[in-house]
Amino acid sequence: MLCSDQNFDIAQVIRFFRSKPGELAIYYELESGEKSYSRGIVKVCPNTHRVTRFLEKPQEGVTASRLASVVFYCLRKESLTYISEFLNKHPDVKDRTFGKFWEWLVNEEKVPVYGMKLPTGFQLIGQVGLSDYTKWLAHYSSKQQLSPSKPxxxxxxxxxxxxxxxxxxxxxxxxxxxxxxxxxxxxxxxxxxxxxxxxxxxxxxxxxxxxxxxxxxxxxxxxxxxxxxxxxxxxxxxxxxxxxxxxxxxxxxxxxxxxxxxxxxxxxxxxxxxxxxxxxxxxxxxxxxxxxxxxxxxxxxxxxxxxxxxxxxxxxxxxxxxxxxxxxxxxxxxxxxxxxxxxxxxxxxxxxxxxxxxxxxxxxxxxxxxxxxxxxxxxxxxxxxxxxxxxxxxxxxxxxxxxxxxxxxxxxxxxxxxxxxxxxxxxxxxxxxxxxxxxxxxxxxxxxxxxxxxxxxxxxxxxxxxxxxxxxxxxxxxxxxxxxxxxxxxxxxx
Structure with missing residues (x-):
């Protein structure tokens, strides 16, 4: 499951996906304290929004990008065959991860993948402890979480x-x-x-x-x-x-x-x-x-x-x-x-x-x-x-x-x-x-x-x-x- 401060508009995501001739990856901008080696990192063309590079949990210093891919992807029906091809080419279980799949799809197969930004914080439920929850609660309270009393x-x-x-x-x-x-x-x-x-x-x-x-x-x-x-x-x-x-x-x-x-x-x-x-x-x-x-x-x-x-x-x-x-x-x-x-x-x-x-x-x-x-x-x-x-x-x-x-x-x-x-x-x-x-x-x-x-x-x-x-x-x-x-x-x- 995913943890973010708000549910995003899935209809808007689908509309963006349908407007692009390729696959879709959702990403967000890392907070100052988050490390790039804990996420799949993408480079996105600001004009076309195409993902030009995907790096699965790169080592520190490998990339300057702070755009992290989250576990939310849209794959076209005609592209499903890539999954079988990937599994055949990667028999080792440790290589058979979703992040590795998208890294292979973008970097090696050059399949068009487009990025859509999630303007929010992000964490995976199950991978955080009490201190992380406390941090994110503080993070969200600093955002404009509004009520009629605070316009x-x-x-x-x-x-x-x-x-x-x-x-x-x-x-x-x-x-x-x-x-x-x-x-x-x-x-x-x-x-x-x-x-x-x-x-x-x-x-x-x-x-x-x-x-x-x-x-x-x-x-x-x-x-x-x-x-x-x-x-x-x-x-x-x-x-x-x-x-x-x-x-x-x-x-x-x-x-x-x-x-x-x-x-x-x-x-x-x-x-x-x-x-x-x-x-x-x-x-x-x-x-x-x-x-x-x-x-x-x-x-x-x-x-x-x-x-x-x-x-x-x-x-x-x-x-x-x-x-x-x-x-x-x-x-x-x-x-x-x-x-x-x-x-x-x-x-x-x-x-x-x-x-x-x-x-x-x-x-x-x-x-x-x-x-x-x-x-x-x-x-x-x-x-x-x-x-x-x-x-x-x-x-x-x-x-x-x-x-x-x-x-x-x-x-x-x-x-x-x-x-x-x-x-x-x-x-x-x-x-x-x-x-x-x-x-x-x-x-x-x-x-x-x-x-x-x-x-x-x-x-x-x-x-x-x-x-x-x-x-x-x-x-x-x-x-x-x-x-x-x-x-x-x-x-x-x-």
Missing amino acids: ITCRSYARVGLMGNPSDGFNGKTIAMSISNFWAEVTLMESQTLVLLPHPLNDPTEFGGLQDLFRISRKEGYLGGLRLLQATCKKFYQFCSEQGIALSKQNFTLKYDTNIPRQVGLAGSSAIVSATLKCLMKFYNITDNDLPQPVRANFILNVETDELFITAGLQDRVVQVYEGLVYMDFSKQLMDERGYGEYIPLDMRDLPMFWLAYLSDPSDSGRIHSNVRQRWLNGEPAVVEAMKSFAELTDQSRAAFQCKDWARLAQLMDENFELRRSVYTDDCLGPGNLKMVQLARQFGSAVKLPGSGGAVVGLCMDQERLMEMKRAFQEAGCVFCLIVPYDPSVQGQN
Whole structure:
């Protein structure tokens, strides 16, 4: 019999087995105190999930792999003849073990065997003593063994694009920063059935009347956060199944809350997806090795683009995964070679004072992209060159951040906006965005769009005029605030 902290989803294991043209071996990652010579050790290709090497209880130092195969295998009907062949070739009883069989099957016969990871501890009942049981009880209690009284709560922050956007969707470069002013928070609680709780304001199902429904739908739209929770859960299960990660058989209740202004391009949707993914990873004990940061950003983007058909780029998802101030290079060569770009956190010490203003009654931010993507795909020279220029401005801004040359950064922010304006045109940017830019410039502030539209981010070199500028924005019907950067390296932050 097997001993683990949870029963895993056997249906998911069977689904993974059926999707692969070979046999199946379940494995897990050894704990720090476990010795590799006590287990069958496998090497698994991270891309294909094929077991490339099987070593039955190897001596210390023979392999660096810490992936241990457990006594759970799936063998196809047509492969059963291998058992007779193995027994004929190994008459000695001591060689006739299951581990030796799989070692022979993988290493000598080169039969395709695929590995599925069990994200948990593991022991064989009958091979452990009281001290081992005590150790494992302590191990499991340190995991997220949850009850309704101990939920998991995770938060993801809004972000502002400080340079290069919107070139993240066009093999460009950007710099973005997560901010503490606004966030999305998701809470997960273990439960008997899987429940997604609608938000009372963002997912209304009851109205005072048709006029109330009309007013709310006109202002908030039809796209609440509940669909984001559901799409993330669906994609998470699919991802784990495809990546060979067996999930424990547990259910949960999810709910969310957010104070990120809607439809002003501050990455509110991706913040909900990101926070949901954090909760699921903690609940199922999925580590950064299972879902590395750059892959996690791709996952969040795919939830929105593949499942919900939201027009989006990678920038928001990258900065919400890495958090802080992040330089991002999405060059075609990098994206083609490994599927993600180069993401470098920047020093956040002694940053200048940035401000943010947004429209109190915005339009759908996704419409701001217009037909630029198609023009870029068609190879239109003006668009192609503009995206290269965005990348050049980003590299210059990175140098300005490193040298703390804020006057130069302000100049580059203005250039970023004018370049965007030349490509997207005033008609596409809309009167609301142009009005906010014009207002900021009246007070000598650098200004640009931090996202897809509906808000502006600025850098005012004359801080004595900040309060005067704030009043002007408020009188114009906008919301104005000073940005509080979110620095993940600072202790005590959520």
